Amino acid sequence: MRWYKLVLLTWIIALPAIVKAGGGPINNEEVIREGVIALNKMIHQNEYNNRHHQSWKNNYVLMLDGNGKFIEQRDVVGNTALLLSDDDVKSINDALVKVNDKKTFGVYEIVYNNWYIDLSERIPENATIKYITDYQKWSKDNIRNTIVSEMKSINAEIFEKSELNGYEKKVGIVCGRVVVLLNGMKQHASVVFDAHGDESWTNGELRDLNAKIDPYLPKLSDVKNFLIEYPNALKVAFNTKGSKLDLPVMPYEYKPAKGSFFDAAWERIGELGTAGGTGGENKDPIAESGSVVYDYAHVLTADEIRNLISGLVEISNRQGGFSARVFISSYKTSNEDITKIREIVNNPGPMDVILWFHVDLDKTTHSALYLGKSVPQAREVSVFIRMAAEFIESLGLAASNFTLTGLFDGLSAFINKAQVPERFYNPESVDKDGNPDYNPILYQIFLKSGQLQSDRFGLMADMFPQEHMQAGGFAMSQIEFAFYCGAYNGLVEMVASMPKLAGWLIKIILNEDNAREELWEGMKAFANKCNLGKTDYMLGAISPAYPMMKIGECITPIIVDKVKEAYTGKNPCVYAATTGKVVFNIVMLIIPLTRAGDIAKIADVLSYIDPIALLLRGMGLGARLVFIGGKALYSWGKFYLQLMIQDGKIILQVLDDALRTIGRDQMPMLELAMAGTPIRVRVPPGTDLSGEWRAIRYMQDANGQNIISREGERLVEMSRGTDRESILGITDDAGKADGVADDVKPGEGxxxxxxxxxxxxxxxxxxxxxxxxxxxxxxxxxxxxxxxxxxxxxxxxxxxxxxxxxxxxxxxxxxxxxxxxxxxxxxxxxxxxxxxxxxxxxxxxxxxxxxxxxxxxxxxxxxxxxxxxxxxxxxxxxxxxxxxxxxxxxxxxxxxxxxxxxxxxxxxxxxxxxxxxxxxxxxxxxxxxxxxxxxxxxxxxx
Amino acid sequence: MNSVTKEELYTRIQNYHLYVLGEREEDDDLNELIADEIEIADIRLEEIYAAGSLFSNCKISAVDFYGAHFHKTTFRNCVVVDSVFRKADLGSTRFENCRFDNCDLSRSEFMNARIERCTFENCDFSGIIFTGNNITDSTFKSINVRDGVLKRNEELRVEWQTYES
Known part of the structure; x- marks a missing residue:
């Protein structure tokens, strides 16, 4: 039996010989034998299922649980989490059930959790692969070559010796993790992957397909999604290969739902000329395209093309300037036209987001995505479209927003750094003319990409009283999604122009890096913080209706109370979005007090936020946090201080009760001294200037650095005589006129x-x-x-x-x-x-x-x-x-x-x-x- | 400083060249060495460390010293042609009776150096920081000084012929 290697991917390196933690080298034969037995057992069970019409029960993913001697499925050393959870395995298997739905193409995947290798010498942190492979300080063998050959032989032998039946084309995959240990402790880990085709594959055939699909695959480090996407992409590429047309690899594939727009439109393929848009011998798709919609399948009417163009152009204008371009071809399209399309899609403009649909005779629709070089988050956009492919089949083209135009609208919002408009999270949203404008695209993607979190944590239930949630009959998932959108909007509002944040909503929508659970765990962690021992910090005066609360009490009630305030009788989605905004504001302001490292990942922003949030630190007596108009402000006499960060710099503003900015010249000034050095300080209008005022200290952030605004102003805590109550002042003239010789920015000294x-x-x-x-x-x-x-x-x-x-x-x-x-x-x-x-x-x-x-x-x-x-x-x-x-x-x-x-x-x-x-x-x-x-x-x- | 033989120096230079090409890593620094009557030609020695060294009676031709470190190094009776010193550290160097022809010293840090009886001709000083130098009996001919900072130098019998492009 001939076997051809399909692909081998490794990251990092490892494995001179397979070694169990703390044990001696083992024989690969045992690993292979174990794999063969397990795979045969699974295949036989599948055959039984098929015979009894229960193929939906089939399994195509095998987790080698190990026998405690060779391959360890369970976490053993170094606190290494499982490579795949049970849910992950189920998701992978569900995807493989679809791939293996016909007898033409079958894929099995064997996944092991950990192989271990013990080292006797530490690998330097900055070691390169070359360094490790060349110097071989800990191994007589070339480690890299060894692991490659180990993977190949193990995979080949397992699949050769297994009784694989039933599919014309078979592919076997082995994937797992190598954990490198030093003195029994984890040094680093890597993931290895190998796939083989059976004898039906010709030499080089699989390698060529792999090269074509490789750009569309998730990173191997994203093991779950890689194992889902790889077989599907391979199958799609294989199917497309047979086309007489010179088509590129089109990684997304679906069949339009009965009654959907595309289902009806594809019916027109056989009626060349009747559609009217680009039909007829004299109609040139390029000339009719408006550089936006190229209908080489001649299925759209003139009105449909016009509407589609105007819709896409309008979205482009209002959503970040991304340019949607749509190409449609069919099995009847000439190779000459296919070549024209390829030429355009392969040379996208910088902001182009190009979707190409190609329709087979049986209406199977293949699609591909091409992005201009200035389109951000390219990998995430690909994931978005891959997820969207399944419901593109239901898209309409008429009044509903569940259309191709809506898809582009959602995609633009997805990658834009601006706030998420209400039409994406409120099903009852209306435009300025009162017309419904809800766009469910982002929500649909959100639903597909992972489990909800809100039902797992009590905080959500605390925040959203049952009667509010039930109003309108919205699903909890819809409310949770609205909450995220609101949180993101609050974040964007507080810290605009922060490139790091651009991906946060994307992570939430796609649930990348388990972002949702991370957010909720983080929020739960500090919401449950009680008895912080910081009883002098007050988070009071949230509103006159609520008395001052010591932060020494749990934070949850504060959040809950604020959320209740946000409820205005609107539908729960709007309520949730407002809540998200409020909560995120509170979260961000409280984090530094609690030093809740749990939330650090979401708040990569912390280094930016800290100066704002840490205003609370040590100034509990002087400033009170208030929320007005959804903004987090500090009360300052009859006025408010607002601090925002833009481009990494603090902007300090003083607002009146109508939230209008007031100038420094309207604020009284006091001549004071700080550590013997004279300073001038602005105080709130109306402050009683009599008595002996003294400056106590400059306000500092979490890192002990003075808070200095973009204009060089500092915040000063000051009080009068023996008053216990202090107030905040703002240094005048950027602190430069005060003659402070060492007036430098934090860090300089x-x-x-x-x-x-x-x-x-x-x-x-x-x-x-x-x-x-x-x-x-x-x-x-x-x-x-x-x-x-x-x-x-x-x-x-x-x-x-x-x-x-x-x-x-x-x-x-x-x-x-x-x-x-x-x-x-x-x-x-x-x-x-x-x-x-x-x-x-x-x-x-x-x-x-x-x-x-x-x-x-x-x-x-x-x-x-x-x-x-x-x-x-x-x-x-x-x-x-x-x-x-x-x-x-x-x-x-x-x-x-x-x-x-x-x-x-x-x-x-x-x-x-x-x-x-x-x-x-x-x-x-x-x-x-x-x-x-x-x-x-x-x-x-x- | 240690004197090195021609062979030893060549071995180090060759090693460094291989390192530049990503092929190997050896002891290849030229810090604090004395090299006498040695010719170096047609080789890439980008960012090489040659601080505190002495090159005397050397001929250097078509050598790429991009970003190299010559801090406190002395060049004595050397001829340097067609070579690149862009972004090199030439701080506190000493040049005695040297000739630089057709060399690129753009964006180098050429500060606090002592230059005696030297000629620089057809050299690129664009973006150079050429300050605090003590220069005597030297000629700078056909020097591109675009965007260069040439200030606060002490000069005695020095001729300048510069242009900007």
């Missing part, structure tokens, strides 16, 4: 203040300054000369972009370790929101332009250590920055076409604290404040 412990991400950038320098002199210049293999993965999510950023245009695009360091610094600054994304490679004179077109140069001085056994040249480090900011020519901003001053990203990754402090001492002495303001610091994360 960090080495001078070693007693202040950094918390959280100790190396993060706050207000443009790192909390402390990276001190990784060992890594300076250590990055590979030839490739990116030891660049941290966080910078290689889009490796082609990384390479573009690392290229030196003056040297023909040369990439070196130094330019890689620069690219990492630029990307880190972008990721932390320190500079506006997306950064782009600049001309020969500078490194980058940010999203505003501002020019940035990277300076990365290094301290003594690593390959350099000399002290840091402080004169040179300072002069390099000074010359950049003071002497070099301004650069033309490519967006505004105006000259802009140069800015500097100071990469502190390779500096000791003492060198960092000394450099800042020189910078402060030698640069003006406006020049210092053009410096931002960052540490690369290794």
């Amino acid at each position: 960090v080495a001078d203040d070693a007693a202040t412990p950094a918390t959280g991400d100790d190396f993060a950038t706050v207000n443009g300054r790192v909390k402390k320098p990276g001190d990784r002199t060992d890594l300076y210049g250590s990055f590979n000369k030839a490739d990116n293999s030891n660049i941290p993965k966080r910078y290689l999510a889009d490796e082609s972009r990384f390479n573009k950023l690392a290229e030196d245009p003056a040297q023909g695009g040369k990439i070196t370790p130094k330019t890689r360091q620069e690219a990492m610094a630029g990307l880190e600054a972008e990721m932390q929101g320190v500079i506006k994304g997306e950064i782009k490679r600049g001309p020969a004179d500078i490194e980058f332009f940010d999203g505003n077109g501002t020019p940035w140069d990277v300076k990365g001085p290094r301290s003594k250590g690593g390959r350099m056994n000399a002290d840091m040249d402080q004169d040179q480090a300072f002069e390099s920055i000074r010359a950049e900011l003071q002497d070099k020519h301004d650069i033309m901003n490519p967006i505004t076409n105006q000259l802009n001053k140069r800015h500097v990203i100071l990469d502190c990754s390779y500096m000791h604290a003492a060198d960092h402090a000394e450099l800042w001492r020189r910078l402060k002495a030698g640069l003006s404040q406006s020049e210092i303001d053009r410096i931002v610091e960052v540490n690369v994360k290794f």
Whole structure:
């Protein structure tokens, strides 16, 4: 029997020999024997099911539970979670039942949880594959080759020896995880995957198909979805292969539901010319397309094409500028026209979102997605369309929003960074003319992508009284979805322009990385926080109707009370969305008090939010949190303080009771002293200025850093005489007129203040300054000369972009370790929101332009250590920055076409604290404040 | 500093070149070495470490020293042609009786150096930070200084012929 290798994918490496944790090497024969027995048993059971018309009971996924000797299904070492949960296995099997629905194509999958390998020597954290494979310090064998051959032989032998019957084409898959141990503790883990076809596959046939479908597959690290999508994509590619037309791989496949628009439209394929739109010999689909809808199947009427075009264009205009383009072809379309379509779809415009539908004789519809290079979240968009494929079959084209236009509308909202409009979460939503405009697309995707969380946690039930939830008869899932949309909207409102947040809603909708459970667990964790021991913190005055509450009490009642306030008798979806917004506001404001690390992932935003949220810290006596118009504000006399973060900087506003911004000149000023230094402080209008006021302290964030607004204002806690009640003041004139010599941003003097412990991400950038320098002199210049293999993965999510950023245009695009360091610094600054994304490679004179077109140069001085056994040249480090900011020519901003001053990203990754402090001492002495303001610091994360 | 033989230096340079090409990693630094009467030609030595070293009576031709580290290195009686020093660290270096022809020093940090009896001709100083240098009896001819910072240098009998492009 001939077997042809189909594909082998590995990430990371491992496995010189299969070893049980703490045990000796074992014989692969045992693993194979176990697999063969288990697979045969499963196949026989399936055959029995088929004979008794119970094929719906069939299983095609085999989890090797292990016998405690060879392959361990259960978690044994290193707290490694199971590779697949029971629910995951069920989902995979459900997908395989569909793939294996005919006798033509059969796929079996064997999944094991962990193989173990014990190491005797630690693998360096920055070890590359090459390093590991070449140096083989812990193995006589070439580890990588060994694991490849092990996987191949095990898979081949299991499937060769199994009694596979019944399918014309058979594919066997083995997938599992290798856990590498060091002294019994987990060092790292990797996933391996191997697939084989039976003798019916010709040499190279499967390899070619695999190459075609590979771009459409999820990452192998997403094991569940990979095992779902791979067999389906393979089958679709195999089926399409037989077409006489020169079609590309079209990974999505469905049959229109009876009575759906597409079902009716496809009926017209045989009636060329009758549709009227592009039918008839003289109708050219390109000419009629409006560059939007290309009907090469001649199934749409002129009105339908016109309506579709206008609908798609309108959405494009109001939803982020993405351009939908739709191509329709059929089995009757000529190869010449197919070629025309391919030419267009393969060269999309930057903002193009192209869907191509191709219809078979039996109405089976294949579709493919093509995205322009400026369309964000490409992988998630592909997942979205894959999920949407199943209900595209039901789409209409008429008054309902469940249409192709609605699909694009939903997709645009999905990838847009703006708030989610009500029409996506409220089934009773109406447009400005009072017409229903509900669009269920996002909700449908949400439903498909994972289980609900709201029924698992009591908090939801606390927040939504039963009578409110039951009003209108909406499903709980609908209410939960509305809640998420509201939470996201609250987040967007509070922290606009934050690139990191763009993917949060997407994660919730697709339930990626288990985002929903994570959110709820996080909320539950701090909602249940009681007796925090912070009884001096008050979260009162949420409304006059509720008395002050000590945060020492559970937070749940606060949330519940606020949510109840939000109920206005509207339908539960609107109520839930409002709740989401309110809750998220509260969550974000309370997190730092509770230090609820549980929620850290959702709140990657924490580093941005902290300055706002931590206003509460230590100022419980002075400011009260209020919610007005859905905004979280701090009461300030008869006025309100509002803090927002934009582009990584705090914006401090004072609002009146009509939420109008009031100017600083309307606020009385007091001359005070802080630690002996005179300062001027603005206080709320109407404050009684008599008596002896004193400044107590500058307000600080969670990390002990002073809170400083974009304009350089600080918040000061102050009180009068022996008053126990303090109030907040705002320093006047950015604190610069007060003659404070050391008026620097947080971080600049960090080495001078070693007693202040950094918390959280100790190396993060706050207000443009790192909390402390990276001190990784060992890594300076250590990055590979030839490739990116030891660049941290966080910078290689889009490796082609990384390479573009690392290229030196003056040297023909040369990439070196130094330019890689620069690219990492630029990307880190972008990721932390320190500079506006997306950064782009600049001309020969500078490194980058940010999203505003501002020019940035990277300076990365290094301290003594690593390959350099000399002290840091402080004169040179300072002069390099000074010359950049003071002497070099301004650069033309490519967006505004105006000259802009140069800015500097100071990469502190390779500096000791003492060198960092000394450099800042020189910078402060030698640069003006406006020049210092053009410096931002960052540490690369290794 | 340690003196190295021509063979030893070549071995290190070859090793470094292979490292640049991603093929191997060896002890290839040139820090604190003394190299005398050695010719180096047609090789990529990007970002090589050659700090605190002495190159005397050397001929360097068509060598790519992109981003290289020459901090506190001395070049004495050297001829350097067609070579790249873009983004190189030339801080606190010393050049005595050297000639640089057709070299790219763009965006290099050429600070606090001592330059005596040297000639730089047809060289690219664009974007260079050339400050705090002490220069005597030297000629800079046909030098592109576009966007360069050439300030606060102490000069004695120095001729400049520059242009911007």
